[in-house]
Amino acid sequence: MAGDGAERTGATRRRGAALEQAILRAAADELLESGYAGLTMDRVARRAGTNKNAIYRRWPNRAALGVAAYRQLAVANLDPPDTGELRGDALELLRRANCHWTSPLGEVLRGLLSGVGEEPELLAQLQEQAGAAGTAGWLTVLDRAVARGQASPEARHPRVATVALALLRNEIITRGVASAPDDVLVEIVDEVYLPLLRGRARPGVG
Template sequence: MATPKTRRRGTELEEAILHAAADELAEAGYPGLTMERVAQRAGTNKNAIYRRWPNRAALGVAAYRRLAADTLEPPDTGNLRDDALALLRAINCGQTSPAARVLRGLLTGVGEEPELREQLHQHAAEGGTKPWLEIVGRAVSRGEVHPGARHPRVATVALVLLRNEFLTRGLTTVDDDVLVEIVDEVYLPLIGA
């Protein structure tokens, strides 16, 4: 006699849903992401998804966060210039990763869905800032920069300039000399290094 299949709950079910949503995003992009397809792929029903994520935009961003969660570890080289360059280089190389492809797909959907725009804006404010605040915080502790550099808008200027290169030029990677220029000509002078 076959043993009855146990029902997944809690974290196990959430992980299955996020994994399914990430796979759907990677295969079909944001336009092809549907609650029905994610539910089918995760082996659950739409109600289980809607109890955790109120709409497709929230699910898409949560799936992206899952993909991107472990990809950006703040470097600790002992000086801000090398930390900033290492961080920019990691982001630059990561632009061809599955997480980056998913993010580009999400970004193309923002014009059609204000909820997605808000979710992505919130994620960018939360996720992109943390490693920069960490490397700048260490630089402040070492006396390399003034404490005001810990402000999120100041700490993330190099990231914003890199994103600008991607968005305005339609690039998936930027030449290394551009990264060096961002750090040496703008970032370090701005934060007082």
């Protein structure tokens, strides 16, 4: 079959991790271009230069492939800001999160959440991935603040680090909007997030 070419041609033959990464990159590109609704094994196989059997050996269906590809996208988008101070980093992270739901990656996540809803295990994986991706950026920002002496090590707790994100999500859900006004983000950071971090400092710190 023509679709096997890249698999069987001497120097271009790929196996194992190399082939798996090529498939995941192709699936991620398809998700960004066509969304989960447009994701098919045929299209991913053509883009990856392989055949559907190679995909099915690794992922039993397009839902499993879609969730795995989203993980690649979420990790690739982890680039926490470094403004030199905690307030600036927190505001930038919150502004990014505020725009995420209507961004291309946010649209991919919405499509997947809807598409894998009848597969509880995959849905749980997807929710865990999305949550972990968000937590990682906030912990990185907080680690830098601790290293700069702008926050106490006691403040480094996942629930504390991401409380601003939780408040933003609550704002969006309760108001039924796609994003919150910037003054709300500033209020969350200045009136809740930074005071909470300062409150967790050891006596004599900050």
